[in-house]
Amino acid sequence: MIEVKSLYKSFEDKEVLKDINSVFENGKTNLIIGQSGSGKTVLMKCIVGLFRPTGGEVLYDGRDLVTMNKQEWKMLRREMGMIFQSAALFDSMTVLENVMFPLDMFSRDNYADRVKRARFCLDRVNLLEAQQKYPDEISGGMQKRVAIARAIALNPKYLFCDEPNSGLDPKTSLVIDELIHDITVEFNMTTIINTHDMNSVMGIGENILYIYEGRKEWQGSKDQIMSSTNERLNSFIFASDLFRKVKEANK
Amino acid sequence: MLLTKSVATFGRYLMLMRRTFSRPERMRMFFKQYIKEMSQQGVDSIGIVLLISFFIGAVICIQIKLNIESPWMPKFVTGYTTREIMLLEFSSSIMCLILAGKVGSNIASEIGTMRVTQQIDALEIMGVNSANYLILPKVLGMMTMMPVLVCFSIFSGFVGAYATAVIGHIITIDDLTLGLQHEFNEWYVWMGFIKSVFFAFVITSVSAFYGYTVEGGSVEVGKASTNSVVSSSVLILFSDVLLTQLLS
Numbered sequence A: 001m002i003e004v005k006s007l008y009k010s011f012e013d014k015e016v017l018k019d020i021n022s023v024f025e026n027g028k029t030n031l032i033i034g035q036s037g038s039g040k041t042v043l044m045k046c047i048v049g050l051f052r053p054t055g056g057e058v059l060y061d062g063r064d065l066v067t068m069n070k071q072e073w074k075m076l077r078r079e080m081g082m083i084f085q086s087a088a089l090f091d092s093m094t095v096l097e098n099v100m101f102p103l104d105m106f107s108r109d110n111y112a113d114r115v116k117r118a119r120f121c122l123d124r125v126n127l128l129e130a131q132q133k134y135p136d137e138i139s140g141g142m143q144k145r146v147a148i149a150r151a152i153a154l155n156p157k158y159l160f161c162d163e164p165n166s167g168l169d170p171k172t173s174l175v176i177d178e179l180i181h182d183i184t185v186e187f188n189m190t191t192i193i194n195t196h197d198m199n200s201v202m203g204i205g206e207n208i209l210y211i212y213e214g215r216k217e218w219q220g221s222k223d224q225i226m227s228s229t230n231e232r233l234n235s236f237i238f239a240s241d242l243f244r245k246v247k248e249a250n251k
Numbered sequence B: 001m002l003l004t005k006s007v008a009t010f011g012r013y014l015m016l017m018r019r020t021f022s023r024p025e026r027m028r029m030f031f032k033q034y035i036k037e038m039s040q041q042g043v044d045s046i047g048i049v050l051l052i053s054f055f056i057g058a059v060i061c062i063q064i065k066l067n068i069e070s071p072w073m074p075k076f077v078t079g080y081t082t083r084e085i086m087l088l089e090f091s092s093s094i095m096c097l098i099l100a101g102k103v104g105s106n107i108a109s110e111i112g113t114m115r116v117t118q119q120i121d122a123l124e125i126m127g128v129n130s131a132n133y134l135i136l137p138k139v140l141g142m143m144t145m146m147p148v149l150v151c152f153s154i155f156s157g158f159v160g161a162y163a164t165a166v167i168g169h170i171i172t173i174d175d176l177t178l179g180l181q182h183e184f185n186e187w188y189v190w191m192g193f194i195k196s197v198f199f200a201f202v203i204t205s206v207s208a209f210y211g212y213t214v215e216g217g218s219v220e221v222g223k224a225s226t227n228s229v230v231s232s233s234v235l236i237l238f239s240d241v242l243l244t245q246l247l248s
């Protein structure tokens, strides 16, 4: 479980995040949604510790990230996996080497066990046959899946995804979403996903946090989102014709 | 304004170097990278070093023999001057200047690309000290290989000089050999090695710094690569003056 308490973040004199409070539970897919530029990426970077918040607390199962010492911080990072918007695979390594990298770096297992674990993760994302290819030889959707395999290699307790299906077609997005959801449930992880894809929201949104200009505007599940009366949320979600029609049909 | 900016940049450079020079997380991974960098930056540069040094050695020999030598100069002057120029300046300093273009731009664009495609962030999230993992093998690898490259350069320069004797017949082989062996001072070779190791550090660390601190997209990577070559070249020239004075 990750808890965010009155989190503030500003760059020079520009306040990007203002007083964010939220709880992200484990075994659930937590979504952060909001317009482009609303501060989703900044919030996620504050949570994972790539940015230092200007104020507030980020609690990982009670452990505060901001006041943590170096050793605790180091241990915590081994429990985190992250999938970046651009997949961020190491392009000088093959797919298998990419997945093996965190194991090579931190695992005490011998070589055979490490290969076995990497193969298991690749198999979990259905990419075992591409293991000897380089990242630029596989499609964007496959790269994302490799990134997922790499992120779960060390059995993380916390999984972060920054726009996991940007630049993918709806069908592939669905595959990625379901994969992330299944893995979250299977390994009981705390998963936080940044997205502005409404299909993901309706598909896997178990806990949705809507950010508007750096403030928390609304929080709830995908079942509540349809009946919400929040003006700003509605204008965000029903910006698309399709969803407006769905809503009208539901009435 | 410019002064405070330079001091700030130098400070950030020192902070990056402090992160770079720490004990690697996994020695096994470090040695793997170290060997890879030695081959990529060092071994792959042998060709260009041999080529350039061969022609420079030949040209120096021709210039001195045909344009400078006069009847009242002893016969060994040509070989002697060729040797001293190669040992003292060309093979250690000018060669490093040329390699700053090749190796420096390569390192800056490689690390810069990793920065803008978030590969460095990915390393940090995993808990890897990215500066240490990426930069240290490059710096140490190049510092190991540079003296070897200097050896190749000196050797190739002499071969070039002999080529003018054998092919061009502008000087007899005996005169050239006499000159190359005249009053040889071993310290000059060591001086070349010391300078080149220092320059190797300058080239790799400065260009890694430029690549590591890229912000933005591919345009910035290009700029960083250019800046790294310019800065490391200027630094090499400056420190060349100081080191030469210091070591002579």
Ligand SMILES: Nc1ncnc2c1ncn2[C@@H]1O[C@H](COP(=O)(O)OP(=O)(O)OP(=O)(O)O)[C@@H](O)[C@H]1O
Pocket: A011, A016, A034, A035, A036, A037, A038, A039, A040, A041, A042, A043, A196
């Ligand atoms: N390193 C930074 N320095 C200064 N300002 C920044 C920095 N990173 C982000 N910002 C600002 O913070 C605001 C929020 O940016 P952020 O990247 O979080 O948006 P986002 O919600 O992720 O948008 P998108 O959906 O397009 O990815 C933007 O106005 C941006 O200019």
Ligand SMILES: [Mg+2]
Pocket: A040, A041, A042
């Ligand atoms: Mg974003």
